[in-house]
Amino acid sequence: MKRIIYALILPLVVISGLLYANREIKDEASKKSISKPLSAAxxxxxxxxxxxxxxxxxYKKWEASAEGKKVYAGEAKIRKHIRAFTNMDAVVxxxxxxxxxxxxxxxxxxxxxxxxxxxxxxEKYDKNFLNVNNEFQQLHSLKVNDKISIRSHNVSHAPKYLYPIIVGDYVERDGKLIYKRAPRKGGC
Structure with a gap:
């Protein structure tokens, strides 16, 4: 009987020791990765x-090109709405x-x-990887020429795309909310 108990306790002790050692290694790595922000210079x-x-x-060539200037001009047109988080009327x-x-x-x-x-x-998928999360379900019902109202906190650009990129935070169609981005968890 004592042999069986020792046989069960020994692996438990070994596994606990390995888990504890692994936690210490992760703590050391996270302490080393924290660095102070860079100065302006x-x-x-x-x-x-x-x-x-x-x-x-x-990138600099793209910024100076006609495509880059067009993207920057498009961003400038909506910057006031982005800063104030106000509605922008759009057509799909x-x-x-x-x-x-x-x-x-x-x-x-x-x-x-x-x-x-x-x-x-x-798009996020459920645990069984077959069902699409319902977060974008109403957005999938949009059709070409639908009139929508958009609110966003961010507009960006990339040389790969010929258009400014608006991050959709809030979308209404016919005065009804069809999408609202969920706030981040554990952050600002």
């Missing part, structure tokens, strides 16, 4: 260094994003005569 030097790389040169122009897009689920919209990508992020 360090950020400027890092930016100059990046601008000298092939990607930096390519396409139910799919440009080919090769990696923005997740989204649609193309036209606001004040300019085209924008309205991105909502990746």
């Amino acid at each position: 360090e950020r400027k030097a890092a930016m100059k260094k990046w601008e000298a790389t092939p990607d930096g040169i390519k 122009t396409s139910l799919s994003l440009p080919p090769g897009s990696r923005l997740g689920f989204g649609v193309m919209v036209r606001i004040s005569g300019d085209d924008y990508i309205l991105s909502f992020g990746p």
Whole structure:
């Protein structure tokens, strides 16, 4: 009987020791990864260094090109609405994003005569990987030429896309809410 008890306790002790040691290793790694923020001079030097790389040169060329200027002009048109988080009236122009897009689920919209990508992020799947989460269910009912009102906290750009990218935080159709981004958990 004592042998059976020792046989059961010994693996428990070994596993507990391994788990405790693994926790200490993770604690040390997290303490080392915390670094102080860069000063303005360090950020400027890092930016100059990046601008000298092939990607930096390519980005600067894109900014100076007609496509880059068009994207920046589109961002400037809606910046006031983004800062104030006010409604922007839009018309859905396409139910799919440009080919090769990696923005997740989204649609193309036209606001004040300019085209924008309205991105909502990746679709989440249930545990059985067969059912799509209902978060975007009402957005899937949108049709081309639907008039919607959008609110967003963020607009961005990327050289890969010919349009500014609006992150969809709040969408209404016919005065009814069809999407509202859930607030982040555990953050600001």
